[in-house]
Amino acid sequence: MAAAREVRPASPRRGVRHHPTLAGLAELPARDRAYQDLRYRILTGRLAPGTTLLETELAALLSLSRTPVREAAIRLAEEGLLEIRPRHGITVRSLSPGDVRDILDVFSALEIKAVELVARRGISAAEAARLDALLDRMERNTAAGDIARWSDLDDDFHSSLVALCNNPRLQRTLGEYWGQQYLARQMVVRLRPLPLQSDIEHREIMAAIKAGDPAAARAAHTRHRDRADHLQLSLLHAHLSGAQPGPAPIPRTPEQEESP
Amino acid sequence: MAAAREVRPASPRRGVRHHPTLAGLAELPARDRAYQDLRYRILTGRLAPGTTLLETELAALLSLSRTPVREAAIRLAEEGLLEIRPRHGITVRSLSPGDVRDILDVFSALEIKAVELVARRGISAAEAARLDALLDRMERNTAAGDIARWSDLDDDFHSSLVALCNNPRLQRTLGEYWGQQYLARQMVVRLRPLPLQSDIEHREIMAAIKAGDPAAARAAHTRHRDRADHLQLSLLHAHLSGAQPGPAPIPRTPEQEESP
DNA sequence: CAAGCCGCTAACGTATACATAAACGGTAAG
DNA sequence: CTTACCGTTTATGTATACGTTAGCGGCTTG
Known part of the structure; x- marks a missing residue:
């Protein structure tokens, strides 16, 4: 897997923290830890698009019970990062x-x-x-x-x-x-x-x-x-030329960088 | 309490149902019933702005357990209709x-x-x-x-x-x-x-x-x-002239209403 | 060989149990 | 009289238990 390189966390700043970072998830409620942890894994590619897990598996992954994990998953689904299909698992969305x-x-x-x-x-x-x-x-x-x-x-x-x-x-x-x-x-x-x-x-x-x-x-x-x-x-x-308009995996080709 | 008169539900239409209605909450999951029920009560003024209830009280109000009510409340809070202040209750927001x-x-x-x-x-x-x-x-x-x-x-x-x-x-x-x-x-x-x-x-x-x-x-x-x-x-x-810019209660002046 | 039915498994939705920690009141000290 | 501390209460956050139903696979029958 390319892009294994960590997303470089931008320098800490005032204002909203958007960048994927795990910093300071110390004494947060479990639901927020679950949210941040999952979000981090998704945004950095650690949880690849298409990955499907059951609630139980997610809970085990995060060493929490289903309740807070479920709430975090719902929130991430609302943000468009996860897709919840009951009885079919929770899937990391890929972007067409x-x-x-x-x-x-x-x-x-x-x-x-x-x-x-x-x-x-x-x-x-x-x-x-x-x-x-x-x-x-x-x-x-x-x-x-x-x-x-x-x-x-x-x-x-x-x-x-x-x-x-x-x-x-x-x-x-x-x-x-x-x-x-x-x-x-x-x-x-x-x-x-x-x-x-x-x-x-x-x-x-x-x-x-x-x-x-x-x-x-x-x-x-x-x-x-x-x-x-x-x-x-x-x-x-x-x-993506040639690829179908269906769900596209995140491309990871290291290409040229040009100047206009 | 004026405005007790029901909000007139608009004629059913294709497309997203936005208007406050309770229709067809028949066999939905409890969480969705809680969401729709609460939303309906808020939008019609049955739950007046400022009303504060504990999770337990909300659950009793809807005859459900805390779990689905909690999930519904979180969603409504994200939509800006409720405000959740842990240990202080869940409050119907009023709009300044x-x-x-x-x-x-x-x-x-x-x-x-x-x-x-x-x-x-x-x-x-x-x-x-x-x-x-x-x-x-x-x-x-x-x-x-x-x-x-x-x-x-x-x-x-x-x-x-x-x-x-x-x-x-x-x-x-x-x-x-x-x-x-x-x-x-x-x-x-x-x-x-x-x-x-x-x-x-x-x-x-x-x-x-x-x-x-x-x-x-x-x-x-x-x-x-x-x-x-x-x-x-x-x-x-x-x-609101005269009223302070603070949280303003939704005005409920029983004024004229044109006949339908 | 195909298609439909039936029964089993387990994932989810919901309810409940439990531990923690925050709010509140009372008391005592300054 | 004010303020600070402490103990109690209880609302919440999390864990767990439980019932239901959706999938799934096997079996039977045409």
């Missing part, structure tokens, strides 16, 4: 290109709204500085050609933006989609060209936010997500 | 104006995306006819001044649109927000002016969809939701 499109459609719509709200609300100098610093680091990684690290920082940038939008429900729902979006992205990270255009667009988004211009921010982020989502889907389809 | 704004921001963003997707996908003549028929009925009710019935049809129209968008995740997430959006709307239905403008905008949306023009559909629906949401918030603030 259609699924990826659906996920990105929702995720982007929500994120665009979040950015608009951030611009409307306005951000402090400190917050702007933090985001700008992230963009600086991303551009350095682009220059260095380190797309994996850039990708982590990109996650950070987008999550940090969302964390400023001041709409808890929006944040929660985006969080629910985060795992799926992360998996979808992992399917193509290795195929991505150098994110020169993304770096430019990020600066435009930041400019609109700093200017307190919600319409401009919305427009800039819409352009960004439309282009990025389209690219992601193109890469996915290209990579 | 800020909550309503947050809810509408998310709900509208998602619905606009759904409409865009419907326009992109294109709709059949039969589907178009069904939607047009709904609009006809709405306009007749507008002419008759029956805002309550118009409101039910409006729910139907919006839900029917979403049902055509072909993105199950988007539909699911919209469904999760439906209850909150419904409650928010109920807070002001009685204060609404005649929806003349909405009727016009609905026709514009339909035209863009029939034309298969996603950008136009998005623009039309954005205008519609922006205006309608703004109106709703204005009505809410006006109605």
Whole structure:
């Protein structure tokens, strides 16, 4: 199995913890430990798509009783990471290109709204500085050609933006989609060209936010997500060319990295 | 307790059942019965905002054991209808104006995306006819001044649109927000002016969809939701004038009700 | 040989038991 | 009179028990 390499946990940050990490699951309720543990295993590929386990087996795997494991599984099913088919087991979902499109459609719509709200609300100098610093680091990684690290920082940038939008429900729902979006992205990270255009667009988004211009921010982020989502889907389809549109395994080919 | 009058269940329809109804909870699993029963009681005001019950009390109320009731409560909490505070009970949430704004921001963003997707996908003549028929009925009710019935049809129209968008995740997430959006709307239905403008905008949306023009559909629906949401918030603030921005009880003024 | 019926197994849904730890009240000390 | 500590109560979180029913395979019959 390639991709056995651990997903590099992004540096700990304020704001919502999205990245797969097991840190600090110390004295949480068992249900939350089950949730985080399972989520971690799914997002890192330790639990491969298609894997099917019974409630009892999951409970044994996590050394817990069925009750908290069941609650965790229900939650992960609601997030689209598991599929529960009573009497047939609990299966790790695999994402077809259609699924990826659906996920990105929702995720982007929500994120665009979040950015608009951030611009409307306005951000402090400190917050702007933090985001700008992230963009600086991303551009350095682009220059260095380190797309994996850039990708982590990109996650950070987008999550940090969302964390400023001041709409808890929006944040929660985006969080629910985060795992799926992360998996979808992992399917193509290795195929991505150098994110020169993304770096430019990020600066435009930041400019609109700093200017307190919600319409401009919305427009800039819409352009960004439309282009990025389209690219992601193109890469996915290209990579899967020949494969049927059915459930696609997560591709793990180490390919080229190019510059536009 | 005013508003004791039952919420008029909209006519049964294909597509997602959103309206509060108890129909057909016959042989469902206990957890689903608990979910639907509780949701129904909340949306109809039988369980008033602020009501706090312990898991045991809820279980007794529904004549079930704690396990399925607990799972139902967790789900309703995720939907924002209940708040679970361990050792302090399970409380029916009340919506502050800020909550309503947050809810509408998310709900509208998602619905606009759904409409865009419907326009992109294109709709059949039969589907178009069904939607047009709904609009006809709405306009007749507008002419008759029956805002309550118009409101039910409006729910139907919006839900029917979403049902055509072909993105199950988007539909699911919209469904999760439906209850909150419904409650928010109920807070002001009685204060609404005649929806003349909405009727016009609905026709514009339909035209863009029939034309298969996603950008136009998005623009039309954005205008519609922006205006309608703004109106709703204005009505809410006006109605609550004097009240503090804290958790606001759902207004239950026994005002005029037009005859059906 | 195919197809349908029947009985068995066990996974799940639900109920219940149990342990823990948080809230509350009372008491005592400052 | 206020505050802090302690003991009791009990709601919750988790584990476990139990009944039901969905699958599944074998058997029988056409």
